[in-house]
Amino acid sequence: MKVTKLLMLTLLLAATAYAQRGVFTGITWNVAFPTQETAQFVDKTSYRGFGIDIRSFSNPDFSFGGNFSWNIFDELLRGETAVLESGAITGTQVRYINSMPLLLNVSYYPGEKRRDELRLVLGLNAGVYYIRQRLDIGVLSLENSNWHLGVAPEAGLWFPVGRETFLVATVRYNYAFDAGTRLGGDPNNDYSYWGLNVGFGSVQGWLF
Amino acid sequence: MHNRTRKSLFAPVALVLAAVALLWVSNSGCYPDYGLTYSDYDVVATRYDTTVDFNAFTTFYMPDTIFQVGDTSTRMDGRYDDELLKAVAGNFEALGYERVPLTHPTAPDFAVAMGKSNSTTYYAYWYPWYGGYYPWYGWGGGWGGYYPWYPVGGAVGSYSQGSVFVSFIDPARVDTTEKRYGIVWFGAVNGLLGDTQAGIASRLSSSVNQMFSQSPYLGKKPQ
Numbered sequence: 001m002k003v004t005k006l007l008m009l010t011l012l013l014a015a016t017a018y019a020q021r022g023v024f025t026g027i028t029w030n031v032a033f034p035t036q037e038t039a040q041f042v043d044k045t046s047y048r049g050f051g052i053d054i055r056s057f058s059n060p061d062f063s064f065g066g067n068f069s070w071n072i073f074d075e076l077l078r079g080e081t082a083v084l085e086s087g088a089i090t091g092t093q094v095r096y097i098n099s100m101p102l103l104l105n106v107s108y109y110p111g112e113k114r115r116d117e118l119r120l121v122l123g124l125n126a127g128v129y130y131i132r133q134r135l136d137i138g139v140l141s142l143e144n145s146n147w148h149l150g151v152a153p154e155a156g157l158w159f160p161v162g163r164e165t166f167l168v169a170t171v172r173y174n175y176a177f178d179a180g181t182r183l184g185g186d187p188n189n190d191y192s193y194w195g196l197n198v199g200f201g202s203v204q205g206w207l208f
Numbered sequence: 209m210h211n212r213t214r215k216s217l218f219a220p221v222a223l224v225l226a227a228v229a230l231l232w233v234s235n236s237g238c239y240p241d242y243g244l245t246y247s248d249y250d251v252v253a254t255r256y257d258t259t260v261d262f263n264a265f266t267t268f269y270m271p272d273t274i275f276q277v278g279d280t281s282t283r284m285d286g287r288y289d290d291e292l293l294k295a296v297a298g299n300f301e302a303l304g305y306e307r308v309p310l311t312h313p314t315a316p317d318f319a320v321a322m323g324k325s326n327s328t329t330y331y332a333y334w335y336p337w338y339g340g341y342y343p344w345y346g347w348g349g350g351w352g353g354y355y356p357w358y359p360v361g362g363a364v365g366s367y368s369q370g371s372v373f374v375s376f377i378d379p380a381r382v383d384t385t386e387k388r389y390g391i392v393w394f395g396a397v398n399g400l401l402g403d404t405q406a407g408i409a410s411r412l413s414s415s416v417n418q419m420f421s422q423s424p425y426l427g428k429k430p431q
Contacts, residue, residue, distance in 0.1 A: 027226050048240070052226055076242050081422050087255035088422040092248035098238045134239065138251030138398055139369055 022057040024065070026168055026201025032071040032099075033194040041133065042095050048072040051197055055105065060113045065105045067125065071195070073097040094136040099191065101174060103127035103152060116160055121170070125152040129176035131191055133183050144183045148176035148191065156197075164204065170197045247411050250399035252418045256425060257392040260378065263429045267308045270297055270320040274372070287405070288412055295416040296322060296374055303420070304428025315379070323373040326401070371398045372412065374419065376426075393426065395419035
């Protein structure tokens with residue numbers, strides 16, 4: 001009985017503490033620019049992407065949260081001839097990468113906190129990336145998927161457009177560490193891309 | 209009141225937008241469709257023995273037959289055979305090699321053999337963007353199995369497809385006990401068959417030409 005009371009009290013305190021915090025929820029359109037090894041496979045900018053972001057403010061300077069996003073990179077290469085060590089192959093290639101990061105986030109908000117002013121946001125994300133790589137050439141389709149650990153530092157701006165609503169614009173560098181092998185057997189299977197995420201979000205509860 | 213309205217609207221608007229975004233991304237697909245045509249499914253692959261000097265060959269023999277390989281229970285349409293034979297022989301001749309009959313007083317320097325298959329289990333297996341790695345099966349085998357292709361499973365589904373193979377055979381390198389059949393250059397074309405007859409003929413012709421244009425090491429170089 002004593003334990004039950006203690007548990008209920010703990011839950012009540014936790015709920016009260018949570019209720020006192022500001023909670024930010026946001027949704028963004030994510031444009032992604034592949035770099036390094038990723039760009040060697042698909043060089044085209046990805047306009048197919050979105051992100052969902054949730055943050056809880058422990059104080060006005062810091063927030064902790066998580067986000068999920070999804071970007072599809074794809075590129076069509078017609079009449080492509082790949083010259084190999086002892087041969088060559090020609091055909092229309094369609095290359096795809098689906099990247100789905102699920103990340104935890106910690107962010108710092110420097111400067112004065114005024115409701116009607118632009119806010120700078122500096123953050124670090126870490127978590128897992130589920131990445132599917134696929135190549136279609138001719139009637140053949142090859143596919144490979146792996147879970148990667150990854151990090152994504154970011155910097156963004158929040159433009160207040162209402163009492164609780166912001167337009168958000170964030171630049172994020174996504175890096176998914178090496179895991180498994182790339183299609184073709186290359187053991188270096190890391191991925192990287194820049195993300196430009198724009199959208200809007202809302203803060204419910206105490207923030208300033 | 210105004211702010212409360214804005215606040216109360218955010219959640220449903222965000223939910224709708226999230227749903228639209230999810231639908232947009234997933235519906236445009238993990239794999240967006242490019243609306244490919246038949247010719248987009250054509251693949252031309254070539255491989256050669258890098259130790260061979262193709263300039264050292266002068267004459268060749270080529271039978272007027274395209275052999276059925278792989279699954280011979282369903283024979284591939286023969287209506288394109290004449291054009292294919294003519295195109296392949298023409299390309300070798302354009303490279304400076306001389307086609308000779310079997311009755312020629314001196315044995316030809318090399319032989320050209322052609323095969324075809326409509327089997328759904330013979331594909332090239334390669335990784336075109338990763339230059340250093342080329343996991344083809346080695347040379348060897350025999351008719352019906354000697355092509356350096358091997359089955360990779362049902363990637364094709366129910367598509368009706370066809371393949372045409374061309375082999376450059378050096379008789380000096382044939383060793384039947386070691387199951388080496390002297391293939392020093394190999395070309396293959398794979399594509400879908402659902403096109404019109406004229407379309408297939410045109411695609412086959414350009415694919416055969418591509419086979420040679422992507423093999424610049426072939427040919428009799430002028431002295």
